Amino acid sequence: MFKNKIMKIKKEQLLDFNNSGIHSHKDNYEFLANQLTNKGHNVETIVSKLAKFQVAIPSWALGAGGTRFGRFSCYGEPSTLEQKIEDVGVLHALTQTAGAVSLHIPWDVPEDYKAIKELASSLDIKFDAVNSNTFQDQKDVRETYKYGSLSNTSQAVREQAIAHNLDVINIGNQLGSKALTVWLADGSCFPGQNNFQTAFQNTQDSLKDIYKGVPDDWKMLIEYKPYEPNFYSTVIQDWGASLMLANECGDKAFTLVDLGHHLPNSNIEQIVSILQLKGKLGGFHFNDSKYGDDDLTVGSIKPYALFLIFNELVYGMENNPQNPDLAWMIDASHNVKDPLEDLIQSLEAIQEAYAKALLIDQAVLKAAQENNDVVKCQEILQEAYRTDVRPLLEKARLNSGGVLSPIHAYRALDIRGGLIKERGKNTVATGL
Ligand code: RM4
Ligand code: MN
Ligand code: MN
Numbered sequence: 001m002f003k004n005k006i007m008k009i010k011k012e013q014l015l016d017f018n019n020s021g022i023h024s025h026k027d028n029y030e031f032l033a034n035q036l037t038n039k040g041h042n043v044e045t046i047v048s049k050l051a052k053f054q055v056a057i058p059s060w061a062l063g064a065g066g067t068r069f070g071r072f073s074c075y076g077e078p079s080t081l082e083q084k085i086e087d088v089g090v091l092h093a094l095t096q097t098a099g100a101v102s103l104h105i106p107w108d109v110p111e112d113y114k115a116i117k118e119l120a121s122s123l124d125i126k127f128d129a130v131n132s133n134t135f136q137d138q139k140d141v142r143e144t145y146k147y148g149s150l151s152n153t154s155q156a157v158r159e160q161a162i163a164h165n166l167d168v169i170n171i172g173n174q175l176g177s178k179a180l181t182v183w184l185a186d187g188s189c190f191p192g193q194n195n196f197q198t199a200f201q202n203t204q205d206s207l208k209d210i211y212k213g214v215p216d217d218w219k220m221l222i223e224y225k226p227y228e229p230n231f232y233s234t235v236i237q238d239w240g241a242s243l244m245l246a247n248e249c250g251d252k253a254f255t256l257v258d259l260g261h262h263l264p265n266s267n268i269e270q271i272v273s274i275l276q277l278k279g280k281l282g283g284f285h286f287n288d289s290k291y292g293d294d295d296l297t298v299g300s301i302k303p304y305a306l307f308l309i310f311n312e313l314v315y316g317m318e319n320n321p322q323n324p325d326l327a328w329m330i331d332a333s334h335n336v337k338d339p340l341e342d343l344i345q346s347l348e349a350i351q352e353a354y355a356k357a358l359l360i361d362q363a364v365l366k367a368a369q370e371n372n373d374v375v376k377c378q379e380i381l382q383e384a385y386r387t388d389v390r391p392l393l394e395k396a397r398l399n400s401g402g403v404l405s406p407i408h409a410y411r412a413l414d415i416r417g418g419l420i421k422e423r424g425k426n427t428v429a430t431g432l
Contacts, residue, residue: 050396054098056128059101059104060430060432063078076423081116091347099124128327129172169214179221184236187232187235191232199235220254223236223285259309272316284326284329303353313354314357340415
């Protein structure tokens with residue numbers, strides 16, 4: 001078992017905290033619930049959908065991120081996998097929305113599987129998709145990924161990268177994960193450096209080899225990204241490339257959409273919609289951005305775009321049973337905020353966008369679309385978007401044993417202070 005004391009938030013602490021805000025919550029909730037009921041909504045169904053919606057926390061987003069210019073510690077960072085799970089436990093206890101963790105291998109290889117599984121289940125946390133890493137060279141490796149991994153011109157490099165992905169599946173299997181996420185940095189920095197066709201073909205062949213090792217009840221999620229760390233070309237640059245590869249691999253392979261992995265002004269909601277139509281949307285990474293893969297707090301820059309994406313996701317969840325249950329994850333990085341506070345804000349923004357999308361009457365929208373009533377279509381979307389749904393989120397949290405206001409509770413309970421006391425100021429979390 002673990003030697004460290006695990007910070008667990010006691011139910012009584014949360015109750016105390018909730019008591020102080022319960023009256024105004026009740027007033028706000030009743031007012032909103034009445035309004036929505038009068039408009040024909042089933043408020044209880046919405047609240048229970050919100051309560052069920054769980055988003056995985058990436059194990060690499062619990063410490064301070066950084067840029068190539070520097071990194072500033074947030075103090076009390078988790079330096080072991082158990083401490084990372086402890087942090088996810090804090091998030092989940094407060095929000096009741098973060099019931100899963102997604103591990104990046106080899107940043108977070110468990111040493112004692114039994115103990116780590118017991119710890120996670122004591123905090124009501126499941127193991128979501130496992131992520132492979134062939135974008136960095138690990139210690140003592142034979143081959144370098146400097147010029148790519150699954151796409152590399154060298155067979156020895158490709159074999160090493162394939163073997164790593166199979167190892168990751170094996171690790172995930174022991175934890176109860178059901179998906180492998182493959183994101184490749186492969187590409188080129190200069191024109192002429194790569195033969196596009198060779199690189200794509202090698203990637204396809206390598207993915208097919210990995211796919212042979214994907215268990216029947218697993219998914220393989222192929223994540224795309226247009227640039228970075230390569231700046232001229234990326235092998236899996238967009239949803240089209242990902243979809244082609246997923247189709248080549250087979251029924252257990254899907255496209256994964258990361259919100260930050262699009263060129264400016266891409267219509268992400270349309271991408272999401274068509275992938276669902278084709279039964280090939282498998283996973284989702286939430287974050288927000290102004291320019292590129294900024295990995296900022298979800299909903300902090302383009303909340304309306306997030307809502308439009310959720311509108312398509314809700315439509316797809318209702319109308320496209322050809323897709324699997326999606327693997328939801330926050331893929332963010334925190335340079336100036338306390339990571340846990342940042343993640344709480346992201347979780348709230350996700351729930352908010354989801355709740356607003358649930359307020360869209362899809363049948364009425366469809367009828368307006370069929371009549372080409374453009375103005376009405378916009379009114380329907382914006383009516384939902386303008387509704388302050390926060391009392392519904394509070395209700396969903398209360399029903400599941402969470403808190404009215406996670407961010408206030410986090411501060412009132414001085415969680416970061418407690419973590420610093422437990423871990424010290426100088427710990428560093430593995431990750432980027
Ligand atoms: C990538 C991508 C992957 C993540 C790495 C750390 O940009 O978003 O999902 O695993 O970053
Ligand atoms: Mn991602
Ligand atoms: Mn990214």
